Amino acid sequence: MEQQELRDWEHRCIQEEPPFCQAACPIHVDVRALTRFLAAGDMAGARAVLERTMPLPGVLGLICDHPCEASCRRGDVEESIHIGELERACALYTKAKGRLLPLPSRGKRVAVVGGGLSALTVAWDMGRKGYAVSLFSDEPGGTLLDLPEERLPREALSTELERLKMLRVTLQPGLPLEAATLKRLAEEHDAVYVGFDERTPPDATALGLETEQDGTPKLEPLSLATSMPGVFAGGVQPLGPLSPIGLAAQGRKAAVSMDRLVQVVSMTASREKEGPCATRLFTSIEGVQRKPAVPTAESAGYLPEEAAAEASRCLQCECMECVKVCAYLERYKGYPRKYAREIYNNLSVIHGLRQANKLINSCSYCGLCETVCPNDFFMADLCAQARAEMVKTKKMPLSAHDFALRDLEFNTSEAASLLLDARGTDESGQLGTCAYLFFPGCQLSGASPDHVQRTLAHLREKLAGGVGVMLHCCGAPAKWAARQDLFDPQLARVREAWEKLGKPKLILACPTCGATFRDHLSDVPTIPLWEVLLETGLPEGAAALDKVHALHDPCTARDQPRFLDSVRELLTRLAAPIEELALSRERTLCCGYGGLMEAANPDMGREFALRRAGQSERDYLAYCAMCRDSLSRGGKRVTHLLDLIFPESPDAVQPASSEPYVRKGPGTADRHENRARLKRALLAQAGKETPQMEPWETLELEMEPEVRLAVDQRRILTEDVKQTIHAAQASGRALAQEGGNRLMASHRPAAVTYWVEYEPLGDNRFRVHRAWCHRMRVLGPKG
Numbered sequence: 001m002e003q004q005e006l007r008d009w010e011h012r013c014i015q016e017e018p019p020f021c022q023a024a025c026p027i028h029v030d031v032r033a034l035t036r037f038l039a040a041g042d043m044a045g046a047r048a049v050l051e052r053t054m055p056l057p058g059v060l061g062l063i064c065d066h067p068c069e070a071s072c073r074r075g076d077v078e079e080s081i082h083i084g085e086l087e088r089a090c091a092l093y094t095k096a097k098g099r100l101l102p103l104p105s106r107g108k109r110v111a112v113v114g115g116g117l118s119a120l121t122v123a124w125d126m127g128r129k130g131y132a133v134s135l136f137s138d139e140p141g142g143t144l145l146d147l148p149e150e151r152l153p154r155e156a157l158s159t160e161l162e163r164l165k166m167l168r169v170t171l172q173p174g175l176p177l178e179a180a181t182l183k184r185l186a187e188e189h190d191a192v193y194v195g196f197d198e199r200t201p202p203d204a205t206a207l208g209l210e211t212e213q214d215g216t217p218k219l220e221p222l223s224l225a226t227s228m229p230g231v232f233a234g235g236v237q238p239l240g241p242l243s244p245i246g247l248a249a250q251g252r253k254a255a256v257s258m259d260r261l262v263q264v265v266s267m268t269a270s271r272e273k274e275g276p277c278a279t280r281l282f283t284s285i286e287g288v289q290r291k292p293a294v295p296t297a298e299s300a301g302y303l304p305e306e307a308a309a310e311a312s313r314c315l316q317c318e319c320m321e322c323v324k325v326c327a328y329l330e331r332y333k334g335y336p337r338k339y340a341r342e343i344y345n346n347l348s349v350i351h352g353l354r355q356a357n358k359l360i361n362s363c364s365y366c367g368l369c370e371t372v373c374p375n376d377f378f379m380a381d382l383c384a385q386a387r388a389e390m391v392k393t394k395k396m397p398l399s400a401h402d403f404a405l406r407d408l409e410f411n412t413s414e415a416a417s418l419l420l421d422a423r424g425t426d427e428s429g430q431l432g433t434c435a436y437l438f439f440p441g442c443q444l445s446g447a448s449p450d451h452v453q454r455t456l457a458h459l460r461e462k463l464a465g466g467v468g469v470m471l472h473c474c475g476a477p478a479k480w481a482a483r484q485d486l487f488d489p490q491l492a493r494v495r496e497a498w499e500k501l502g503k504p505k506l507i508l509a510c511p512t513c514g515a516t517f518r519d520h521l522s523d524v525p526t527i528p529l530w531e532v533l534l535e536t537g538l539p540e541g542a543a544a545l546d547k548v549h550a551l552h553d554p555c556t557a558r559d560q561p562r563f564l565d566s567v568r569e570l571l572t573r574l575a576a577p578i579e580e581l582a583l584s585r586e587r588t589l590c591c592g593y594g595g596l597m598e599a600a601n602p603d604m605g606r607e608f609a610l611r612r613a614g615q616s617e618r619d620y621l622a623y624c625a626m627c628r629d630s631l632s633r634g635g636k637r638v639t640h641l642l643d644l645i646f647p648e649s650p651d652a653v654q655p656a657s658s659e660p661y662v663r664k665g666p667g668t669a670d671r672h673e674n675r676a677r678l679k680r681a682l683l684a685q686a687g688k689e690t691p692q693m694e695p696w697e698t699l700e701l702e703m704e705p706e707v708r709l710a711v712d713q714r715r716i717l718t719e720d721v722k723q724t725i726h727a728a729q730a731s732g733r734a735l736a737q738e739g740g741n742r743l744m745a746s747h748r749p750a751a752v753t754y755w756v757e758y759e760p761l762g763d764n765r766f767r768v769h770r771a772w773c774h775r776m777r778v779l780g781p782k783g
Contacts, residue, residue: 062153063147067276068083122252177206177207186230216237253275319335360390366590410675426683434466438507440469480594
């Protein structure tokens, strides 16, 4: 990832955009932090916030005219927060701590003519930047001295003037305001500022400055430079209202320009956010509780406890819309902009630990973040780019997606993949054309093979033109793993089958297949199974639910309205009462399988499933096999839509596996066995010869429930165990337990070594006591 790409990703996330009040403030006081400290009763912390941004905070905090209040998001619900009164309370009841610490001396001198607020701001800012400042004024304070004592106590002004001295600001008597004087100051100093917010403003013409028609100095709007080189001015009406915060903003703008002049850098670059500016931040006010403004007991303003109460009304504006609904984004304690930086840094690591690998590989690619984000930030795109780069540079951990890719390999292998035309002819014969091709998808085939057979039989009975069937995978796991080399062949295989059967319409039971074919085989026509069932009518015996169920939509269906709508219409015809979850349809949550989350981060996948299952006390209804099995892992009762359509099917038994990625429920065959059995069953129905079983497939295994659970959690399939035992029995290479019947053997068919502790029971039966696996190779001694 190039640095500009990182910047583009960062820009898409608006979480770090300033809140509305801060953006509206001419000097960008961090009101959000101010109210946070005040609400916690931390007046000193609040004062520190003012000190960071405000010039002369002991004065400006008392008199600020708070234009920020008009932009307060609380104001969209009720009365805005009284920010000005909060600043005043902070200034009244706190004192600045410690000395002001300017930057090291720059060896440069600036002159400030005038004692008004704009001039004092220039002196304050330039002093903090390390300049030696000479402030020429007979009346430090200027028009501030016209404010009544109760609004601006003179003691407060005196205190801040004394603090100016800490910043290398020297207070000197006023000078004759004439052109010669100003020219001399410009020659003797590196920059000069003239403030016009005085009780008696200077005459710009007498100073030798070019003027506007109203007699005010003609200024360059962005830099406040006058017609005299090196001289800047402010405190004039054309630049904005002569309010306290407006005058401070003019002084600050001039100070920035003077600093840039001295440093010989651009006077105009990157200044678009000076003064009040726009913000892209989004803050939802949905569900915000009303909280009336706090009245003041004292005429001088809020007491500390009143300020705390008023500050607690602040919404602490931020976006975080995606984090609010996504356990994955919440887990890593950040937000997309922060994650983009972490991923960029992770990809830049040449040697050492890559801390963000799990972050990159745990995204479910569900798309909810993009749906709820006001700026359409799609975390899946960022993670997909990172995964692709990791694969390309060989930095992807082998273990991240190994199980999922092995699963894909099996689903598309000779053992599980199948293509039959409407007559039952396979590819060994001459395939006929079909009007339809039923594509159930790998997860339904692996979890509920009987449902696949019953659905196919119904479609063949009801649809004219013939219905073929294809057992295969759409390739989504390879796409999610950024393995384009494995993804493209699956698409090519589907296209080849489609063309062999005369380009039929694909009937899809799986929305993931629907999304994959829509995006990568757009010329292949598809239709959701549920839409077809609406056309054909439901099979005899289809049953309604006995009570209200909460309907769960798969995340890959969120942008496929044909799936969303046809399921609901089908349930209406079934008279099946449902509850729409708070997050459903386009805003549905992932079950924890998508994007290979379950493969790369099983704990996260489990958390997703349990969180989704906990969003309603009702039993759930799903129409994705993987969603059904994932959501049921915590004991939640979940019914598949096909359970209603084919209630007599043995697959309608409630699943309860804690490892749904491997098997549907305890005691049932794992997904690989089911897919292989489904292929054999369909071939047998077509009168075809079924594939001959491998010798290891004839082994019968017995496992206690706790052993089965441990094996599943380690992502070890029945075939892995059987192959290990068969290899040991055939070769005689096994470790024997002394004085017992148990044997221990290992087998390394590819990149993973499997170990099994087992006990022969006779008649090709074996009891499995333990099984585990690892990737390291155990080498013998060097000879």
